[in-house]
Amino acid sequence: MNIEMDKSENQELIVLVSRLKKENEQLRIRVKELEEKLNNKQNSLLNSNTNSKLKESTLQKTETFDKAPPIYKDLTLAEYMLYGRQLILSDFGKSGQLKLKNTSILIVGAGGLGAPAAIYLAAAGVGKLGIVDYDKVERSNLHRQIIHNELREGISKAQSAKMTIEELNSLCNCVAYEILLESSNALEIVQKYDIVIDATDNVATRYLLNDACVLSGKPLISGGALRMDGQLTVYNYKRGPCYRCLFPKPPPPESILNCADGGILGVVTGVIGCLQALQAIKIATENDESPNNLLIFSATSYPLFRSIKLRSKKKDCALCGDHPSITRLEDYVQFCGSGATDKSPSVKALGHEDRIEPKIYHNLRNKTPHVLIDVRETVQYDICSLPNSINIPLKDLPDRIGEVKNLLETPNTPVYVICRLGNDSQHAVNILKTHLKSELKEVKDIIGGLHKWSIEVDQEFPIY
Amino acid sequence: MSNAKEITILYFATARDATKVPSEKISLPPQSTSMSLEDLTNLLKKRHEKLAPILDNSLYSINMEYVEESDYQTILVKEGDEVAIIPPVSGG
Numbered sequence: 187m188n189i190e191m192d193k194s195e196n197q198e199l200i201v202l203v204s205r206l207k208k209e210n211e212q213l214r215i216r217v218k219e220l221e222e223k224l225n226n227k228q229n230s231l232l233n234s235n236t237n238s239k240l241k242e243s244t245l246q247k248t249e250t251f252d253k254a255p256p257i258y259k260d261l262t263l264a265e266y267m268l269y270g271r272q273l274i275l276s277d278f279g280k281s282g283q284l285k286l287k288n289t290s291i292l293i294v295g296a297g298g299l300g301a302p303a304a305i306y307l308a309a310a311g312v313g314k315l316g317i318v319d320y321d322k323v324e325r326s327n328l329h330r331q332i333i334h335n336e337l338r339e340g341i342s343k344a345q346s347a348k349m350t351i352e353e354l355n356s357l358c359n360c361v362a363y364e365i366l367l368e369s370s371n372a373l374e375i376v377q378k379y380d381i382v383i384d385a386t387d388n389v390a391t392r393y394l395l396n397d398a399c400v401l402s403g404k405p406l407i408s409g410g411a412l413r414m415d416g417q418l419t420v421y422n423y424k425r426g427p428c429y430r431c432l433f434p435k436p437p438p439p440e441s442i443l444n445c446a447d448g449g450i451l452g453v454v455t456g457v458i459g460c461l462q463a464l465q466a467i468k469i470a471t472e473n474d475e476s477p478n479n480l481l482i483f484s485a486t487s488y489p490l491f492r493s494i495k496l497r498s499k500k501k502d503c504a505l506c507g508d509h510p511s512i513t514r515l516e517d518y519v520q521f522c523g524s525g526a527t528d529k530s531p532s533v534k535a536l537g538h539e540d541r542i543e544p545k546i547y548h549n550l551r552n553k554t555p556h557v558l559i560d561v562r563e564t565v566q567y568d569i570c571s572l573p574n575s576i577n578i579p580l581k582d583l584p585d586r587i588g589e590v591k592n593l594l595e596t597p598n599t600p601v602y603v604i605c606r607l608g609n610d611s612q613h614a615v616n617i618l619k620t621h622l623k624s625e626l627k628e629v630k631d632i633i634g635g636l637h638k639w640s641i642e643v644d645q646e647f648p649i650y
Numbered sequence: 651m652s653n654a655k656e657i658t659i660l661y662f663a664t665a666r667d668a669t670k671v672p673s674e675k676i677s678l679p680p681q682s683t684s685m686s687l688e689d690l691t692n693l694l695k696k697r698h699e700k701l702a703p704i705l706d707n708s709l710y711s712i713n714m715e716y717v718e719e720s721d722y723q724t725i726l727v728k729e730g731d732e733v734a735i736i737p738p739v740s741g742g
Contacts, residue, residue, distance in 0.1 A: 299742040387742040410739035415663040417739045432716075433738050437707040441664070445741050455742060480709070480716070482662055482736060487672055494711045494734065497718065528741065 206337060255314065258287050265357065269311050282471040283311060289470040290314035292379035294367055294395055296343040297321075298445070298455030299409045299462060300385035301333035306463035308351040308358040312470070315351065315358055316379055319343040320366040321527075326650075330452030366526060367391055369515035372398040381469055383462050384408040387445065387528035389436050390518040394526070396421060396429035397515055400506045407465045409458040412448050414485040416458035419496075420465060422506065426478035430512075431500040436522040444528035454485055535612040540619075542630040544639045547602060556600045557593045561614045566606065570636075570648045580610045580617075587621045600628035606650075608635035655683060655729040659694070661701075665708060665735045668700040684726040687717060690733065701735075709736040 261269075261283060272278050291312050293300045296319040308315055321343050323334045331343075338346040344362035351360045365371060367386075376382055376398045384395050384406055392408070399406040405423040410416060421428045461481070468474040478496040505512045519525055550556070560567055560575040567577040576593065578586050590601070601618065605611040611631035618629050632639070640647040654677035661669050676693065678685055685693075687710060695702040710717045711734045717725055727733055 295742055297742055385742050387740070389738075389740045392740055410742060412663065412739050412741035415739055417663075417736075432709055433707065434719075435707065437738065437740075438703060441703055441707075442740060443664070448741065450741060458742075480736070482734075484662060484672075492714065492734070494709070494736065495715045497716055500718065 202337075209337065255288075255290070258284060258313070260284070261287070265311065268355070268357070272310065277473060278471065282473065285471045286311045286467065287313045289381065290316070290379045291381045291383060291466055291470070292316040292318065292376060293383045293385055294318045294391065295385035295387060296331070296333060296347040297327065297385065297387055298330035298450060298452065299411060299459040300383070301331045301347070302456050302459035303383055303385055303409075303463040303466070304347055304351060305333055305354065306460060307466060308355045308360065310463070310467060311355070312358060312466075314361070314379075316361045316363060316375065317344050317347045317351075318363040318365065318367050318375065319347070320364060326446075330450060330455045332452075332456070367394060368526070369394065369517065372515060373402060376404055377402045379404065381466050382406050383466060385459065385462065388524065388526055389442060390522040390524060390526045392429060393436065393521060394515065394518045397505055397512060400428050401514070405469055407462050407469070409462045411455040411458045412443060412445065412450055414451055414454055416454055416483040418458055418461050418465065418481040418483070420469070420478070423469070424478065425498050427496055427499045428503060428506045430505045431503045431507075432480075432496075434504070436524075439522065439524040442524060446528065451485060454483070457483055457485075532607075533609040533612055536615055536631060540615055540630055541612075541633050542602065543633050544642050547632050548639075548643045554600065555595060556602060557590070559590065559601060559603050559614065561603055561605045561610050566650075569650055572604070572636075572639075575604065580605070580614055583614055583617050584621070587618075590618065591622065591625060594625060597625055598627045600630070601626060602630055602632055604632040604639070605635045607637050608633055611635060654678070654680075657690075657727050657729065658732045660732060660734040662734065662736050663739050664737045665701060665704050668704055669698045678729060684728040687712075687722040687725050687727055687733075690727055691722065694735075704737050705735065707737060709738075710734070711736065 261280065265283070265287070266273065269283050273280055273283055289312055291307055291314070293304050293307075293315065296304065296317050300317065300319070304315060304317060319342070323331070323338045323341050323343055323346050325339060328334060328336065333350045334343065334346045338349070342362070342364045344364045348360045348362040351358055363375065367375070372394055376395075382395065382399050382404050384392060386392060386395065396406060396408075400422050403422075406421040406429075408419050408421055408429065419432075420426065465474075478498070480494040480496055482492045482494065483490060499506050501508050504510060558572060558575040560571055560577050561580040561583060562577070563579050564577055571577065578589065594601070603611040603614045603618070605614070608631065615629050615631045618626060622629075636647065637649055640649050656675045656677050658673060658675055660673045661671065666672055676690070691705055695705060710722075712725070712727060713732055714734070
C-alpha cells in the first residue's frame with residue numbers, strides 16, 4: 187500500500203513540476219518578447235530624439251519618488267478603455283475614477299476576505315494597493331482564498347496576491363508586505379495609506395489595526411467571517427465608533443474559533459470581502475451617505491442581511507473617547523491572551539505517561555481489547571473515522587460518562603481517545619480521569635490525532 | 651395562543667451555536683409590560699448555560715438599534731421588541 191501511495195505521490199509531483207516548467211517557459215518567452223519590444227522602442231527613441239538622456243533621468247527620478255505620490259488630474263487612454271463600463275455610471279463617473287486612481291488602500295490579510303477585496307479593488311482601478319500577509323499559501327486555503335492557486339502552494343501569500351493583481355491590472359501599483367503586522371511596524375505602514383481594510387483572521391491583529399487607524403486618523407473597513415456568518419463595519423469614520431467602543435474587552439481566548447477548527451464556507455468570506463471592497467470604493471469616491479452601521483450576514487437565516495444602526499463614538503472610549511488612556515500601540519498578544527495568527531496552538535495538557543504514539547497504538551489495536559473514543563464533532567466523524575471507534579464529541583463527554591462506563595468490559599479495559607490534531611483528546615482524557623477515577627486503569631490520548639495517524643500509520647486516511 | 655406578553659431574541663454567530671436556535675420568544679414576567687436589559691441578560695444566562703460567557707462580549711440591539719452597555723440597567727425591553735445578540739466574528 188505504501189509503495190502505491192509513493193507512486194501516486196510521485197505522479198502528482200511530476201505533474202506539478204511539469205506544469206510549473208511550462209508556466210516558467212511561457213513566462214520566459216513573454217519576457218524575451220517584451221525585452222525585444224523595449225529595446226526596439228528605446229533604440230528608435232534614441233535615434234529620433236537627441237534629448238532622450240535628459241528624459242530618461244527625469245523618468246527615473248519620478249519612479250523613486252515614493253513619499254508623495256503624484257496627484258493625477260486625468261485618465262490615460264488605456265484607462266478610459268479599461269474602466270469604460272463604470273465611467274458611464276452617473277453615481278461614479280470620471281470624477282469617481284480619478285479619485286480611485288489617487289487613492290491608496292491597505293489590505294491586511296490576503297486570506298478569505300482579502301482575496302476578493304484585493305481582486306475587485308485592483309480591477310476597479312485603485313491607484314495603490316498594499317497587501318500585508320506573513321503566511322504562505324496552503325492547499326486548504328484555496329476553497330476561499332481565490333487570489334491564489336494550486337501552483338502557488340508554499341509561496342508567500344502577499345507575493346502570490348501581488349502576482350495575481352499584476353496579471354489582472356498592471357496599472358495598479360501593488361506593494362506586498364511579507365511581514366507580521368505588529369506594534370513596532372503597524373503605524374509606519376498604515377500612515378502610508380488613505381484607507382485600511384481589516385481582512386485578518388485573529389482578534390489581536392484586529393485591536394492592533396483599530397488602534398493604529400485611530401492614532402493615525404484612517405478609516406478602517408473591518409470584515410469578519412466564520413462558518414456561515416459574517417460582519418461588516420466601518421470604524422473610525424465620520425465620528426462613528428471604533429472597534430474598542432463596541433468591543434472594549436477581547437473575548438476569552440478559549441471562546442474564539444478559527445476557520446481551521448470552526449470551518450468556513452468559502453463564499454461567505456467572498457460575500458464579506460466583496461462588501462469591504464464596495465465600502466472602500468464608496469469612501470474613496472466620497473459617495474457614502476449611509477449612517478454608521480454594523481451589517482450582519484447569516485447565510486442560513488432569512489433575511490440574509492440585517493443592519494444594526496450604531497451610535498457615534500463613545501465619549502469614554504479608552505482610545506477614541508474624550509479622555510483617551512491609550513495614546514500609543516500596546517502589546518496586543520498580551521491584551522488578548524491569544525496570538526496574532528489563526529493557527530490552532532498545540533496543547534500540552536498531559537504528561538508522557540498519559541499519551542500514546544499512533545504507531546504504538548496501531549501495534550496493539552488488533553491484539554488488546556480496548557475502547558477507542560473519537561471526540562470530534564459528529565460532522566467531522568462522518569467525514570472519516572477509524573473502524574470500531576465510538577463518537578462522543580468533547581462537549582458532550584461530561585454528560586455521556588455513563589455510556590463510557592458501560593463500554594468497559596472489565597475495569598481494566600484500556601481507553602484511548604483520538605481527535606483531529608491531538609488537542610481535544612488531551613482535554614477528554616482529563617475529563618475521563620476526573621469522572622471515572624476508580625473504574626479506569628488506563629486512559630491515554632493518541633498523540634497528534636488522526637492527522638499524525640494519517641502521516642505515520644495509514645497514508646490512505648484522509649487529512650482534512 | 652397564550653396571553654403572555656412576549657419579546658423576540660435573535661441569536662447570531664456563536665450565540666446561535668450556544669443556544670442552538672436562531673431566535674426564540676421570551677415571555678415577560680406576569681403583570682409586567684417590560685423588563686430591563688440587565689434582567690433579560692440574567693434570564694438568558696440561566697436559560698442557556700453555554701450562552702453566559704458569550705453574552706459578556708456581545709453587542710445588543712433593540713429593534714435593530716445598538717444599545718450601549720452603560721444603558722443596560724435603565725433601558726427597558728417592551729412587549730413586541732426584537733433584541734439581537736451579536737458576538738464579534740473575528741475569522742477571515
